[in-house]
Amino acid sequence: MKKLIIISCFLSIVGFVSLSFRSEKVINKNYPTLPKDSVGSTKAFMSVYKVLMSARCMNCHPSGNTPLQGDDSHLHTMNVTRGLDGHGVYSMRCSNCHQAENTAGLHMPPGNPKWGLPPANMRMVFQGRTPRELALQLLDPKQNGGRTKAQLIDHMANDALVGWAWHPGEGRTLPPMSRPAFAAQVRLWIAKGAYAPSAKIK
Amino acid sequence: MITITVNGQRHDIEADPNMPLLWVIRDILGLTGTKFGCGAAQCGACTVHLNGEAVRSCVTKINRAAGQNIVTIEGLSANNNHPLQLAWNEMSVPQCGYCQSGQLMSAAVLLRENPNPTDQDIDDAMSGNICRCGTYQRVRAAIHKAAAMQTEGVKS
Ligand code: FES
Ligand code: FES
Numbered sequence: 001m002k003k004l005i006i007i008s009c010f011l012s013i014v015g016f017v018s019l020s021f022r023s024e025k026v027i028n029k030n031y032p033t034l035p036k037d038s039v040g041s042t043k044a045f046m047s048v049y050k051v052l053m054s055a056r057c058m059n060c061h062p063s064g065n066t067p068l069q070g071d072d073s074h075l076h077t078m079n080v081t082r083g084l085d086g087h088g089v090y091s092m093r094c095s096n097c098h099q100a101e102n103t104a105g106l107h108m109p110p111g112n113p114k115w116g117l118p119p120a121n122m123r124m125v126f127q128g129r130t131p132r133e134l135a136l137q138l139l140d141p142k143q144n145g146g147r148t149k150a151q152l153i154d155h156m157a158n159d160a161l162v163g164w165a166w167h168p169g170e171g172r173t174l175p176p177m178s179r180p181a182f183a184a185q186v187r188l189w190i191a192k193g194a195y196a197p198s199a200k201i202k
Numbered sequence: 203m204i205t206i207t208v209n210g211q212r213h214d215i216e217a218d219p220n221m222p223l224l225w226v227i228r229d230i231l232g233l234t235g236t237k238f239g240c241g242a243a244q245c246g247a248c249t250v251h252l253n254g255e256a257v258r259s260c261v262t263k264i265n266r267a268a269g270q271n272i273v274t275i276e277g278l279s280a281n282n283n284h285p286l287q288l289a290w291n292e293m294s295v296p297q298c299g300y301c302q303s304g305q306l307m308s309a310a311v312l313l314r315e316n317p318n319p320t321d322q323d324i325d326d327a328m329s330g331n332i333c334r335c336g337t338y339q340r341v342r343a344a345i346h347k348a349a350a351m352q353t354e355g356v357k358s
Contacts, residue, residue, distance in 0.1 A: 077244075079329035090315055090327035091256035091308035097243035103261050109243045 027150040031191045041192035046201070047177065047185045048156075049131045054175045056165035060117050061126035067117055068127070071173050086119040102169035110169045114161040118145070135189075135196035149190050157183035204268045208233070209277025215264060223267050224248045224259035227274055235275035235303045239332070246331035249304040250274045256311045275303035278310060286310055289348035297335035305331045309345050318349050 051057060059068035065082040066075045083089040088096070099111040118124040122145050126134060137143045138152060147155060156162060157179075166179045175182065189195075204215045208231060215226055222241075227233050227250065239247030241260045248260040251273040278284050282291075286309050289295075296302045305328070312319055312327035319327070324342050333341070 079325060081326050090323070091249070091311040092327055092330050093255055096249075096255060096257045097261060099261060099263070099266065103243070105242075107242060109261055 025151075025154075027148070027154045030150050030153055031187045034188075034191045036193040038193060038195045041189050041195040042197045042201075044185045044188035044192065045135050045195070045197060046131060048182065048189055049134060049197075051175045051177060051182050051185075052126050052134065054165075055173060056168055056175050057162075058126045061124055062117070063125050063127040065120075073127075082117045082120055082123075084120045086117040088116070102167070104170075106171045108169070110164070110172070112161050112164045116161075130199070131197040131201050132199050135194075139194055139196070149194060153183070153186055153190060156186045204264055206264070206267045206270065206272055208272045209274060217264055219263060219265040219268075221264045222260050223250070223252075223257075223262045223264050223272070226264050226267075227259060227272070233274050233276050237300055237303060239301070239304075244332070245301070246304040246308060247301050249307040249331070251307060251311070254311070254314075256308045273307075275306060278306060284310065285348040285351040286313065286344070289344040289351060293340055293344045293347060295337055295340040295344045297333075297337050301331060301333045301335075301337075305333065305337075305341055309341070309348070312345065313349060313352060317352055319345065 052061075055068070055071045055073050059070075059073055062068050064075075067080055067082075068074060069076045078092070080092055080094075081089050083093075088094045094115045094117075097109045098115040099109065100113045102108070102110045122143070124137070124144065129137065139149070141147060144152060163179060165175050168174065177185075204217065204219065206213055206215060206226070208227065213231060215230060217226060217230065224236060224238060227236050228238070236250055236259060237247040238260060239245035243258045243261045246258065248258050249256050250259045251257070251271075252262065252267060253271050279287060284306075286306050290302070290306065295305075308328055308331050312323065316323055316327075321342065324345050328338075328341060328345075331341075
């Protein structure tokens with residue numbers, strides 16, 4: 001009996017640990033190796049930055065614990081808060097209003113099965129970051145959700161919640177370039193050496 | 203045909219899968235305690251529990267509720283004796299009453315997850331429930347009271 005308890009404790013710990021480290025699937029290298037080119041890499045990142053700082057991306061990567069809303073990125077009405085898992089608190093969970101798909105109509109809640117903010121222990125803030133700060137943050141596995149460069153590209157290119165930004169429902173402006181164009185710039189940024197823009201670039 | 207369980211009772215519903223759960227609850231099942239305020243997830247009047255979560259039934263399609271458990275204000279307790287209902291009554295929280303079943307359903311989730319909420323916890327949980335009559339101060343006081351009653355062992 002004792003043995004059984006110990007084994008089941010061990011198993012649940014293993015389960016917990018693997019859950020909390022659950023990361024994106026392993027991705028083989030999905031970008032070409034190009035000659036290092038700090039100018040070209042930085043230039044590609046600057047177009048990536050414009051997308052990430054557009055309302056559709058930044059609104060769920062706020063500097064505080066309240067998501068943002070609208071093309072003017074105002075604080076989400078109703079005092080919505082992040083919560084530990086990024087999906088709200090108590091009776092204010094994201095999915096209480098946000099469905100698995102956009103609700104039709106102007107000013108109706110947008111939706112996605114994964115709707116939410118990054119979790120409290122991995123906040124992935126975009127709002128207020130300079131290009132240099134954001135580039136370094138995106139490349140740092142301790143701040144990017146444990147992602148390798150290949151996983152970062154895959155996330156930007158294929159993740160369904162990221163993809164929502166290009167299908168945001170009525171009345172919401174799209175990011176400044178298409179998703180394939182965006183993914184291509186991410187790939188280029190990394191393939192040419194993943195340089196962070198100089199601190200002087202705003 | 204979509205089967206849902208409402209307040210412990212199974213119902214087979216003949217309806218468009220896109221029909222809002224609120225319509226089903228009010229118009230098909232005749233449970234009118236849940237209110238329609240805005241129809242846009244903005245006010246909280248239509249809050250019900252879907253598998254224990256305080257969803258807004260005006261934007262929740264019946265499709266999402268298929269095979270799931272729904273609790274409305276009519277099913278919150280057996281005899282209107284949930285600690286929140288007792289505290290609400292004792293402190294005369296409602297004014298016009300329109301928002302109140304939504305307030306109670308939201309507060310019930312808060313108290314279940316946090317038996318001793320602070321003012322901040324109450325704000326975090328309740329600020330999506332709009333009250334046109336401005337009963338917010340009494341809502342907050344009654345939640346504190348219900349929390350105390352719950353700790354003292356008033357059974358729901
Ligand atoms: S009627 Fe559903 S939130 Fe207002
Ligand atoms: S009591 Fe009238 S709207 Fe709240």
